[in-house]
């Protein structure tokens with residue numbers, strides 16, 4: 001998984017690159033817009049809007065035209081126009097400096113999952129009861145037979161399976177499967193869960209914690 005970090009401030013970029021590499025990411029860091037435009041293709045871009053050689057917004061536009069790579073915009077704290085711009089630009093997410101490293105990693109992983117990319121911390125193939133979650137192929141198999149899951153159903157199961165037995169709140173599901181800028185009713189979560197249960201054919205696998213969220217029941 002390759003990340004491109006576009007950040008001119010060494011004090012932010014150097015520890016960030018080290019931390020992300022420890023998390024299993026391969027990172028290329030550039031300090032200018034010009035550097036970003038001639039960097040190797042990446043799976044995700046972290047883009048600081050305040051760059052020395054060019055306005056970050058116009059760079060964002062150019063990167064967007066050039067590819068569909070997910071982009072997380074990084075803006076300075078309290079810089080309201082930038083923050084608004086991050087959303088209006090159509091960024092996949094944005095973080096405001098100073099941000100916590102774990103928060104950033106969680107956002108990177110969430111954006112990658114929504115983009116259908118595998119994050120480094122999870123198994124490529126995971127077995128839960130009779131299910132096999134194949135993250136390379138984005139396929140769920142039951143007793144070896146591929147299930148016809150929709151992308152949302154796959155994303156829900158994928159998220160629940162990352163920590164079997166752990167509660168995933170409705171809010172987390174919305175954030176990670178539908179995205180941080182999704183506004184509306186959470187009813188469709190139940191619709192997707194119901195459909196997923198039918199396809200999996202094991203109604204006890206996904207437990208509903210009423211009003212709170214869901215978890216995978218993996219105990220025998």
Ligand code: CA
Nearest residue numbers: 008048050051
């Ligand atoms: Ca900057």
